[in-house]
Amino acid sequence: FTDCNDRYFNIVPIENNGAIFIGEFDDITGTQVRIKRIDRSGTLLWQHYWISPFLSAQPVKSMLDNNGDLVVGFSATVDITDQEDFAIAKFDTSSGFLDWHFELPDGGSVSNSLSEILTSLTIDASNNIYGVGTATNSSAGIFKNYFFKVDETGNLDYRMESSYSGINSNNLSLQLDNVGNLYTLGFTGSQPVIEKRESSSGNLIWSEEVTKDTAVLSN
Numbered sequence: 283f284t285d286c287n288d289r290y291f292n293i294v295p296i297e298n299n300g301a302i303f304i305g306e307f308d309d310i311t312g313t314q315v316r317i318k319r320i321d322r323s324g325t326l327l328w329q330h331y332w333i334s335p336f337l338s339a340q341p342v343k344s345m346l347d348n349n350g351d352l353v354v355g356f357s358a359t360v361d362i363t364d365q366e367d368f369a370i371a372k373f374d375t376s377s378g379f380l381d382w383h384f385e386l387p388d389g390g391s392v393s394n395s396l397s398e399i400l401t402s403l404t405i406d407a408s409n410n411i412y413g414v415g416t417a418t419n420s421s422a423g424i425f426k427n428y429f430f431k432v433d434e435t436g437n438l439d440y441r442m443e444s445s446y447s448g449i450n451s452n453n454l455s456l457q458l459d460n461v462g463n464l465y466t467l468g469f470t471g472s473q474p475v476i477e478k479r480e481s482s483s484g485n486l487i488w489s490e491e492v493t494k495d496t497a498v499l500s501n
Contacts, residue, residue, distance in 0.1 A: 287307055287308045288305055288306075288307045288316060289305050289306055289307070290303050290304065290305030290316075291304060291305050291306075291340065291341045291342070292304040292305070292341050292342075292343065292344035292354070294344050294345060294346060294352060296319070296346075296375060298322070299321055299322055300319065300320050300321040300322045300323075300327075301319070301320060302317065302318070302319045302344075302352055302375060302378075303317070303318050303319075303320065304316075304317050304341045304344045304352075304354055305317075305341060306338075306339070306340055306341065307331065314331045314332065314333040314338075314339075315331060315332045315333060315339050315341065315354075315356075315371075316329070316330075316331050317329065317330050317331075317332070317352075317354075317373060317378055318330075318378075319375065319378060328377060328378045329378070330378045330379070332371075332380055336356075336358045336359060336360055336369070336385075337359045337360065338358065338359045339356040339357070339358040339359070339369060340356060340357045340358075341354050341355070341356055342355050342356060342357055342399075342400045342401065342402075342403075343355045343400070343402055343403050345403070345404075345405060346375070347372070347405050347409045347411075347434075348405070348407060348409055349409065350375055351372050351373065351374060351375060351381065352372065352373040352374075352375050353370065353371075353372050353403070353405060353411055354370065354371050354372075354373070355368075355369070355370050355400045355402075355403040355413055356369040356370070356371065356400065357369075357399050357400055358385055360385060365388075365395055365396065365397040365398075366397045366398055366399055367385045367386055367387070367388060367398050368385065368386040368398045368400050368413060368415060368428070368430065369383065369384065369385040369386070369400070370383070370384050370385075370400075370403070370411060370413065370432055370436070371383040371384070372436065382435065382436040383436070384432055384436040384437075384438070386398065386430065386438065386441060394419050394422040394424060395419065396417040396418060396419050396424060396426070397417070397418050397419065398415060398416070398417045398428070399415050399416050399417075399418075400413050400414070400415040401414055401415045401416065401452075401453060401454050401455065402414050402415075402454065402455040402456055403456075404456055404457060404458055406458055406462070406481060408434065409433075409434040410431055410432070410433055410434065410439070410481075411431070411432045411433075411434075412429065412430070412431050412432075412456060412458065412464060412481065413429065413430050413432070413456075414427075414428070414429040414430075414453050414454075414455065414456040414466055415427070415428060415429075415453060416428075416452055416453055420449075423449075425447055425448050425449050425451060426443055426444075426447045427443065427444040427446060427447055427451060427452065427453035427468055428441055428442065428443055428444065428453070429441075429442060429444060429453070429456060429464070429466055429479075429484065430442070431481070431484065440483070440484050442484040444466060444468065444477060445475075445477065445486065445489055446468055446469070446470035446475045446489075447470070448470060448471070450469075450470070450471050450472065451468065451469060451470040451471070452468050452469055453466060453467075453468040454467055454468050454469075455467045458481060462480065462481045462482060463478055463479065463480065463481060463487065464478070464479045464480070464481040464484070465477065465478055465479075466479070470491075473491045473492065473493055474491070474492040475489060475490070475491050475492070476489065476490050476492065477489040477490075
């Protein structure tokens, strides 16, 4: 590819055979996703660009599922009115071709669309994909935090709002344990918050604010 400006955000190693690099590039057609695979000797195996149906899509987090397929979570813009949407795509690592893509419909109203930004994702043993992020419209005073579950074929299982929200809140990361519990990490006001939920349903098991001394959080 020539006459474009590349920016790469994610690196996903392929066991014993190099890595996949996920980024974006700008050219006269707009901002597009760029994916390339380079083997351990430095040889380019394949590279592709992809955008439809997005106006733009910036990779946030990428990882392999249990079948060795590449799953990418995006901050994606479908149309200017709706701003960003939560979006996920799956690619075949042997060729780089797109298997499927999915974008969650805007969680706001027609008059108050939300900017929905993915911050992290993870995958369970059955290849279900879990994402977490923020949904805001500052002019309307809307500041929310969501987590959601998408199955192996790209169908939405659930999207739920975290209990912490407000102008000084954020939902930063999530993780699964070995028995199917989902943990989200964020903050409300100035206090870090951890939530434990059932990954199958998203139901809350417990939540806890970390208030010891001057607690802060990082990923």
